[in-house]
Amino acid sequence: MKVAIIGSNGQLGSDLVRAFAENKDEVCPLTHANIDISNYESVRSALEKENLSVVVNTAAMHHVDNCERDPAAAYSVNSIGARNLALVTRDIGATLIHVSTDYVFDGKKTVPYLEEDAALPLNVYGNSKLAGESYVRTMNPRHFVVRTSALYGIHQCRAKGGRNFVELMLELARTRGKVRVVNDEFVSPTSTWILAQQILRLSQTDQFGLYHATSEGSCSWYEFAREIFDVAGVKVELEVAAAGDFPMKTPRPRYSVLENRRLKEVGLNLFGPWQNGLRQYLTDSELLPAAAAEA
Numbered sequence: 001m002k003v004a005i006i007g008s009n010g011q012l013g014s015d016l017v018r019a020f021a022e023n024k025d026e027v028c029p030l031t032h033a034n035i036d037i038s039n040y041e042s043v044r045s046a047l048e049k050e051n052l053s054v055v056v057n058t059a060a061m062h063h064v065d066n067c068e069r070d071p072a073a074a075y076s077v078n079s080i081g082a083r084n085l086a087l088v089t090r091d092i093g094a095t096l097i098h099v100s101t102d103y104v105f106d107g108k109k110t111v112p113y114l115e116e117d118a119a120l121p122l123n124v125y126g127n128s129k130l131a132g133e134s135y136v137r138t139m140n141p142r143h144f145v146v147r148t149s150a151l152y153g154i155h156q157c158r159a160k161g162g163r164n165f166v167e168l169m170l171e172l173a174r175t176r177g178k179v180r181v182v183n184d185e186f187v188s189p190t191s192t193w194i195l196a197q198q199i200l201r202l203s204q205t206d207q208f209g210l211y212h213a214t215s216e217g218s219c220s221w222y223e224f225a226r227e228i229f230d231v232a233g234v235k236v237e238l239e240v241a242a243a244g245d246f247p248m249k250t251p252r253p254r255y256s257v258l259e260n261r262r263l264k265e266v267g268l269n270l271f272g273p274w275q276n277g278l279r280q281y282l283t284d285s286e287l288l289p290a291a292a293a294e295a
């Protein structure tokens with residue numbers, strides 16, 4: 001199978017390149033320098049000669065405040081970019097796997113969101129991603145739209161820069177010894193390596209459609225931090241904060257936990273509890289001291 005990975009040097013894209021390569025698929029890695037998804041001609045010329053079976057799109061403008069500041073740019077990447085990919089993949093007969101987000105929901109539910117729940121985004125990022133989903137779902141029948149949440153991985157998130165949440169918590173513990181984390185925002189933290197395995201698995205099927213794809217279970221950011229420190233064996237003063245203590249410029253859903261209902265229905269759900277994904281990531285990234293890894 002020949003597979004193009006768009007955003008191949010990103011946090012998720014890097015793990016996708018490795019997952020497909022380890023599966024002995026022929027991988028065509030595409031960075032922003034090789035393709036600009038917001039430009040139809042760029043998409044066509046990058047993809048049409050490659051004889052591709054599958055195109056995986058991880059490219060997005062997903063810094064939430066930047067999207068709010070520049071909605072035209074957000075829509076041109078997240079919506080028109082998805083449209084361009086849907087059109088070109090349809091024309092070349094390739095499957096499109098398009099990565100989307102939990103931020104399509106407003107966070108007013110208190111139990112996990114299902115694929116069929118109404119999407120009511122609170123911000124430009126969520127709205128522009130939802131429009132992108134719609135283009136993909138209507139323009140190329142051979143599609144997988146994969147919504148995920150709170151990613152962390154070995155490779156840096158290019159849009160957000162700096163450290164991921166796990167690295168940030170460990171860094172703050174080391175430098176300050178005291179950390180305050182919000183306890184009233186809930187997510188399903190998801191490792192990009194496990195998500196890459198899930199996307200690889202979907203690509204081997206023709207069970208096209210919309211999927212929620214996150215680790216099992218959920219936690220507040222505070223509970224996530226607690227688990228990080230417990231697993232890593234780090235002693236730190238961890239304090240509870242409320243979302244209101246760190247006012248955000250852009251509204252975000254308070255509760256964006258996703259249920260992998262459709263993956264389970266088709267017997268393809270590979271995710272285990274989020275705590276297992278965290279432990280595997282800490283071991284793989286060598287952030288876990290040897291003693292803690294063996295415990």
Ligand SMILES: NC(=O)c1ccc[n+]([C@@H]2O[C@H](COP(=O)([O-])OP(=O)(O)OC[C@H]3O[C@@H](n4cnc5c(N)ncnc54)[C@H](OP(=O)(O)O)[C@@H]3O)[C@@H](O)[C@H]2O)c1
Pocket residue numbers: 006007008009010011012013031032033035036037038057058059060061062077081099100101102148149150151152156157158159160
């Ligand atoms: N990170 C999260 O917590 C999270 C949560 C839910 C959903 N998601 C979704 O997951 C996906 C992957 O996230 P990630 O964390 O892996 O992101 P990332 O590290 O920022 O990677 C995104 C990649 O897309 C490229 N890109 C940006 N604009 C492009 C364009 N117009 N044309 C071609 N390439 C472009 C970037 O290249 P440059 O940096 O060179 O521009 C980068 O390689 C995104 O679709 C995001 O919406 C992420």
